[in-house]
Amino acid sequence: MPELPEVESVRLGVHEWTAGATITGAEVIDPRILGTTSQRRIDASAADGFVAAVTGRRIIGAERRGKFMWLTLGETPALDQLGGHEAPDLSLLIHLGMSGQLRVHQPSDEIHRHTRAILRLQRGGAQSGPAHEPYELRFIDQRIFGHLGVQPLVHASGRLVPASANHIAADPLEAAFEPGLTITALAKKRTALKSALLDQTLLSGIGNIYADEALFRAGIHPLAIPARTRQSRLAAVLESATRVMSDALQAGGTSFDALYVNVNGESGYFDRALLAYGRGGQECVRCGTEIEKMTIGGRTSHFCPNCQKPPRYR
DNA sequence: AGACGCGCCTGCAGGC
DNA sequence: TGCCTGCAGGCGCGTC
Numbered sequence: 001m002p003e004l005p006e007v008e009s010v011r012l013g014v015h016e017w018t019a020g021a022t023i024t025g026a027e028v029i030d031p032r033i034l035g036t037t038s039q040r041r042i043d044a045s046a047a048d049g050f051v052a053a054v055t056g057r058r059i060i061g062a063e064r065r066g067k068f069m070w071l072t073l074g075e076t077p078a079l080d081q082l083g084g085h086e087a088p089d090l091s092l093l094i095h096l097g098m099s100g101q102l103r104v105h106q107p108s109d110e111i112h113r114h115t116r117a118i119l120r121l122q123r124g125g126a127q128s129g130p131a132h133e134p135y136e137l138r139f140i141d142q143r144i145f146g147h148l149g150v151q152p153l154v155h156a157s158g159r160l161v162p163a164s165a166n167h168i169a170a171d172p173l174e175a176a177f178e179p180g181l182t183i184t185a186l187a188k189k190r191t192a193l194k195s196a197l198l199d200q201t202l203l204s205g206i207g208n209i210y211a212d213e214a215l216f217r218a219g220i221h222p223l224a225i226p227a228r229t230r231q232s233r234l235a236a237v238l239e240s241a242t243r244v245m246s247d248a249l250q251a252g253g254t255s256f257d258a259l260y261v262n263v264n265g266e267s268g269y270f271d272r273a274l275l276a277y278g279r280g281g282q283e284c285v286r287c288g289t290e291i292e293k294m295t296i297g298g299r300t301s302h303f304c305p306n307c308q309k310p311p312r313y314r
Numbered sequence: 315a316g317a318c319g320c321g322c323c324t325g326c327a328g329g330c
Numbered sequence: 331t332g333c334c335t336g337c338a339g340g341c342g343c344g345t346c
Contacts, residue, residue, distance in 0.1 A: 002340095003340095032322095032323090035322095036322090036341075036342060036343090067340075067341095095340085095341085096340095097323095097339085097340060097341085098323085098324095098338080098339050098340065099323090099324080099339090114324090141323095142323085142324060142325075143322090143323045143324050143325085143338095143339085144322080144323055144324080145322075145323065145324095145339070145340060145341080146340095147341090189316090190316085190317085191316085191317065191318090195317090195318095198340090200340085200341080207339080207340070208338095208339070208340090297317095297318080297319095298318085298319070298320090298339095299339080300337090300338080300339095
């Protein structure tokens with residue numbers, strides 16, 4: 001379940017492998033990957049359009065906001081040499097969803113059965129030679145909650161982002177993040193704090209796991225109502241979220257090789273040292289009380305009923 | 315307008 | 331053994 005740290009870890013690897021490379025071709029094996037989960041009526045021409053839009057483009061780099069990642073695309077190398085300086089004008093949005101993975105492969109490698117799309121890449125432009133062996137970036141996604149799409153770049157919250165990511169807020173690990181504004185926006189919410197933390201338009205990058213971890217570490221009950229919670233406490237949750245995600249990122253930036261740009265969506269590729277998530281029925285590491293499980297906003301939530309006292313509203 | 319709930323997917327665990 | 335149900339979850343969109 002990739003959340004911000006996992007996506008960032010993937011982004012780092014993807015950037016290393018693709019920045020400066022040229023997309024020499026592409027293949028959409030399952031066109032559903034081009035739609036959102038709500039719009040799955042993708043016809044064959046969409047796949048053709050995708051391939052046509054990316055083929056010949058140069059990858060400038062891989063960027064990320066929250067759980068949204070994208071490749072910034074420049075002009076073709078030939079056109080670029082005519083003088084234009086590399087201003088990205090297009091992006092290839094990549095959302096990993098629940099089970100998405102990106103892997104670097106040799107073209108001759110066996111195609112994994114959940115491979116939904118392939119980008120064929122070559123370093124240093126289209127010229128061939130032993131130093132410019134073709135290779136592939138493959139998007140593998142068992143559940144197809146992930147998404148690929150070619151998008152114009154638009155300005156949103158202080159940055160250029162793909163158009164379909166213009167509604168999400170900055171994430172706590174990016175320069176454009178403004179904690180003060182985030183707390184002000186959060187403090188207006190009357191929904192459960194847990195749900196608010198998952199609201200990507202408020203701040204992005206937090207998923208179910210790190211929401212539970214942040215609340216546990218800050219000692220705040222998931223059902224606390226932000227509008228009725230002291231802003232210093234809201235700030236504490238944000239700080240906990242930021243810290244737990246950067247710790248996870250530190251632990252996750254490991255193991256790269258040519259065939260594996262990391263993230264094993266199914267099992268988790270590093271030990272996250274989780275204190276609350278998935279520990280229902282086990283003892284709280286702090287006080288020994290049994291960790292409770294409950295559904296909040298349709299999501300399973302884990303918390304210590306002793307360390308995270310229920311709110312006493314009347 | 316904010317809040318909520320559904321549907322999209324697949325694989326696996328658990329019950330009968 | 332095999333079938334069925336439930337669950338996991340991010341996110342877009344429809345509904346109230």
